[in-house]
Amino acid sequence: MNETVKKDLAEAREVCPTTSERLLREGALLVDVREPDEVAQVGFGGGEVINIPLSEFEARWREVPRDRDVILACAVGERSLKATYFLMYQGYERVANMRPGIGRWAERGFPITGSAENVSTTEAASTCCGSA
Numbered sequence: 001m002n003e004t005v006k007k008d009l010a011e012a013r014e015v016c017p018t019t020s021e022r023l024l025r026e027g028a029l030l031v032d033v034r035e036p037d038e039v040a041q042v043g044f045g046g047g048e049v050i051n052i053p054l055s056e057f058e059a060r061w062r063e064v065p066r067d068r069d070v071i072l073a074c075a076v077g078e079r080s081l082k083a084t085y086f087l088m089y090q091g092y093e094r095v096a097n098m099r100p101g102i103g104r105w106a107e108r109g110f111p112i113t114g115s116a117e118n119v120s121t122t123e124a125a126s127t128c129c130g131s132a
Contacts (some may be wrong), residue, residue, distance in 0.1 A: 006062035012084045013096040017105040020071050020098045021046065033057060033083045034102070041118035042102060044073060048110030054079045059085060066092055073098040073105075 001066055024030055024047030032044055033054040034109065039111045045051065056076070064087060072080035072087070077099030084097040098105075106116040 002010060003089055005015055005129045006091055009088050010087060012088060014077070014079060014081075014099045015071065016095045017098060017100070017108055017110060019108050020073070020096075020105070021108070023071060023096075023112075024048070026069075029065065030073055030098075031064055031080075031083070032102075033072060033074050033079050038075065040114070042106065042112055042114040042116060044102065045113050052083075054083055057083050061087060061090060061123075064092070066094070068094065070095045071098050072096070073101050075101045075103065077101050 020028075020030070023027045028047070030047055030049045032039060032049055032051045034051070035055065036051065036052045039051050043051075046069055050063065051124050052063060059112070061083075070092070072095060074080040079096060080101065081099070087095045102112075103119045106112050106119050123130045
């Protein structure tokens with residue numbers, strides 16, 4: 001018999017790309033949950049970054065360390081928010097979701113791999129850190 005377990009989770013912490021970049025400089029880990037083909041076109045640079053696609057996250061979440069700050073990121077912050085809540089459900093406390101994602105990161109001039117031309121304009125259109 002399957003029983004549904006209900007947990008009351010706090011609201012996920014969200015950080016903008018500017019705060020995320022600072023946290024990475026301070027030793028946080030960035031987990032990019034985009035699919036490999038997306039990462040191959042343009043990826044996050046400038047810190048320790050691992051790719052665990054959301055499609056594989058349930059099988060690979062244990063690769064995410066519990067003993068350090070972790071920022072989850074994707075294209076716009078939706079998939080990474082799901083991964084953030086998943087980790088919170090597993091008992092992780094030092095996790096945050098980056099919203100918006102790679103578009104605003106590249107727009108801010110933070111390090112990337114690949115070409116910023118591969119970021120769609122809708123990904124970069126969201127506001128970040130109080131700017132419009």
